[in-house]
Amino acid sequence: MASKHTIATRHAQGIRARFASRFLRSLLRLRRSGNRFGGSQSNDEGIGKRIRTDRIKIAAYAAMARAVGPRRTWSRALLFKLRNRARIHGVSRKRCLVSEKKRVTRNKVVAISSREPSRADTLRKLVPGGDSMDTCVLLEETAHYIKCLATQVTVMQSIADRLLL
Amino acid sequence: MDLITGSGPELDETGLDSLQLGEDIRHLIAAPSENASSFTALLELPANQAVELLHSDSGRKQRPNLTFPSNTALLERAAIFSVFHSSNSADSSPVPSNSSSKNLEKGSAVKCEQLETESYLDSCQPLVSDPTVDNSAPNARPSSKRKEREKKVKAASKKSKSESSQQEEEKLPYVHVRARRGQATDSHSLAERARREKINQRMKLLQELVPGCNKISGTALVLDEIINHVQSLQRHVEFLSMRLAAVNPGMDFNVDSLLAAESGSLIDSNFPNMVMPLMWPEAQVNGNRHQFQQHWQFDSLQQPVWGREEDSHNFITPENSHLSYDSSANSASLHSNQLKMEGRMKLHQ
Numbered sequence: 391m392a393s394k395h396t397i398a399t400r401h402a403q404g405i406r407a408r409f410a411s412r413f414l415r416s417l418l419r420l421r422r423s424g425n426r427f428g429g430s431q432s433n434d435e436g437i438g439k440r441i442r443t444d445r446i447k448i449a450a451y452a453a454m455a456r457a458v459g460p461r462r463t464w465s466r467a468l469l470f471k472l473r474n475r476a477r478i479h480g481v482s483r484k485r486c487l488v489s490e491k492k493r494v495t496r497n498k499v500v501a502i503s504s505r506e507p508s509r510a511d512t513l514r515k516l517v518p519g520g521d522s523m524d525t526c527v528l529l530e531e532t533a534h535y536i537k538c539l540a541t542q543v544t545v546m547q548s549i550a551d552r553l554l555l
Numbered sequence: 556m557d558l559i560t561g562s563g564p565e566l567d568e569t570g571l572d573s574l575q576l577g578e579d580i581r582h583l584i585a586a587p588s589e590n591a592s593s594f595t596a597l598l599e600l601p602a603n604q605a606v607e608l609l610h611s612d613s614g615r616k617q618r619p620n621l622t623f624p625s626n627t628a629l630l631e632r633a634a635i636f637s638v639f640h641s642s643n644s645a646d647s648s649p650v651p652s653n654s655s656s657k658n659l660e661k662g663s664a665v666k667c668e669q670l671e672t673e674s675y676l677d678s679c680q681p682l683v684s685d686p687t688v689d690n691s692a693p694n695a696r697p698s699s700k701r702k703e704r705e706k707k708v709k710a711a712s713k714k715s716k717s718e719s720s721q722q723e724e725e726k727l728p729y730v731h732v733r734a735r736r737g738q739a740t741d742s743h744s745l746a747e748r749a750r751r752e753k754i755n756q757r758m759k760l761l762q763e764l765v766p767g768c769n770k771i772s773g774t775a776l777v778l779d780e781i782i783n784h785v786q787s788l789q790r791h792v793e794f795l796s797m798r799l800a801a802v803n804p805g806m807d808f809n810v811d812s813l814l815a816a817e818s819g820s821l822i823d824s825n826f827p828n829m830v831m832p833l834m835w836p837e838a839q840v841n842g843n844r845h846q847f848q849q850h851w852q853f854d855s856l857q858q859p860v861w862g863r864e865e866d867s868h869n870f871i872t873p874e875n876s877h878l879s880y881d882s883s884a885n886s887a888s889l890h891s892n893q894l895k896m897e898g899r900m901k902l903h904q
Contacts, residue, residue: 417799442800447793509778516785526750529757532781536764539788546795553802 405457406541412453413545420445448472454542464531467519 424442455468507515513528514520517535520528738744758777762768765784768777 439797439800443793443797446799447796450792450796509775509782512782513778513785516782516789526753526757529754529761532785533757533761533764536761536781536785536788539785539792543788543791543795546792546799550795550798550802553799 408457410545416449464518464535
C-alpha cells in the first residue's frame with residue numbers, strides 16, 4: 391500500500407493518478423469512520439446522507455488540492471481553507487498567524503468593491519483564492535482549475551460507475 | 556505622435572502665420588516636454604522651426620536648411636544610445652551625421668529606416684545584457700523611453716516616406732516593443748497594452764479549454780461561458796459526491812482492484828490532454844490491466860452514458876439538443892451523466 395502510494399504520487403504520473411489514489415484512500419477512510427459511528431443509521435437518513443455528501447465532496451477537493459500541491463494559487467487557498475476548517479473543528483490549532491494575515495488582505499479587497507459584481511468578480515468567487523488575484527493571474531488560475539475540475543469529475547465518475555456496477 | 560499628426564492637417568487648412576501658430580505649438584509642446592514624450596520635445600526644436608517643418612509639406616519650396624539648434628544635444632543623445640550598439644559601431648558614426656544633415660529626401664528616409672531595422676535586429680541581444688543602462692536607472696524607465704523613441708522613429712520614418720514633412724533622425728537601435736503607426740506612445744498606454752495582450756493570450760487559452768467558446772467572439776460572452784462551465788463542473792462534483800454517498804454504505808470495494816482499474820483507464824483513456832502513459836511496474840496489476848484495457852477501450856465513458864438511458868431518457872434528449880460541444884465526447888457525456896444523476900437522485904429519494 392505504501393509503495394503504491396509513492397508510485398502513484400510520482401510527478402510523471404500526472405495529476406489524475408495522484409488525485410485518484412488520494413481520493414480512493416480518503417473514501418476508504420470515510421467509510422471506515424462511518425462504519426465506526428454506527429453502521430446502520432437509518433433513522434436520520436436525510437441528514438446523514440447530506441453530511442456524508444459534504445464529507446465526500448470535501449474529501450474530493452482536499453485530494454485534488456493535495457495532488458496539485460502548493461504550486462498553484464488556488465490549491466494553496468483551498469488547502470488553507472481546509473486547514474482552517476480542520477482548525478475550527480478542533481483538529482489542530484497551529485498557524486494562527488498565517489490565518490490572520492490572510493484574513494486582513496481578503497477583507498481589504500472585498501471592502502473596496504461596492505458595485506455590481508462584474509464577470510471577473512463572479513469568477514473570483516468561483517475559483518478558490520480568487521480574491522487576491524489580479525485579472526491576468528485569475529485567468530491563468532481559472533484555466534488550471536478547470537482542467538483539474540475536469541479530471542476530478544472523470545475520476546469520480548469512473549469510481550462511482552465501477553462501484554455501482 | 557498624435558500631437559503632430561493631429562495638428563498637421565489643422566495647420567494646412569488654416570494656413571496661419573507661423574508665429575501665431577508657433578505660440579500655440581509652444582503651449583502644446585510645453586506640457587509634454589517635461590516627460591519628453593512628445594515628438595517635438597524630442598527634437599528639441601523651438602516652436603517656429605517645428606511649424607516650418609510642418610508647413611514644408613504644404614508646398615512651400617523652402618528647403619529647410621535649418622541647423623538644429625540643439626544639434627549637439629541630439630548628437631550626444633544618439634551617441635549615448637549608440638554606445639550599447641556595439642556591434643554596429645561602423646554604422647553609428649554615419650547615423651549621427653545623417654541626423655545632423657537632416658535631409659528630407661526619401662532616399663535618406665529609407666536608409667534611416669533600414670539602418671534602424673538592422674540595428675534593431677542586431678542589437679536586441681546586447682541590449683538585454685547591457686549593464687550600463689540598467690545601472691543608471693530602473694529598468695522600466697529607460698526601456699520605456701526607448702520604446703517611445705523607437706515608436707516615434709518608426710512612425711516618423713513611415714510618415715516621412717509618405718510625406719516628406721519632417722525628419723526624425725534619432726537612431727535608437729533597440730527597443731523591445733514596436734508600436735504600430737498611429738498608436739499612442741505614452742508609457743502608460745504601453746504598459747496597458749502589454750497587460751491587455753497578456754490578458755488576451757490567457758483568454759485564448761481559456762477559450763480552447765472550455766468547449767464551445769471558439770465560436771463566441773467578445774470577451775464578455777466568453778467569460779460568461781467560462782463562468783457557466785466552472786459552475787457546472789462544481790455542480791457535477793457535488794452530484795457525484797451525492798451519488799458516492801448513496802453508494803457508500805453498501806460497498807465493499809477492493810482498493811487494489813479499483814486502483815488497478817484507475818491505472819488502466821488512465822493509460823488507455825481517451826482523455827487527450829491529461830496524462831502521459833507509463834508502465835505500471837507491478838506484475839499483478841498488469842494482469843488486471845489487460846482485462847480492463849479491453850473494457851475501457853470500448854466503453855470508457857460511453858457505456859455509462861448509453862447503458863442507463865432508460866432511467867432519464869426524457870431528461871437527456873432535450874438537453875442533448877442544447878449540447879453544442881465540438882470537443883471530446885467527455886464533456887457531452889458529463890452533462891448527460893449529470894442529468895442522469897438528477898433522475899437517479901429522484902429515484903433514490
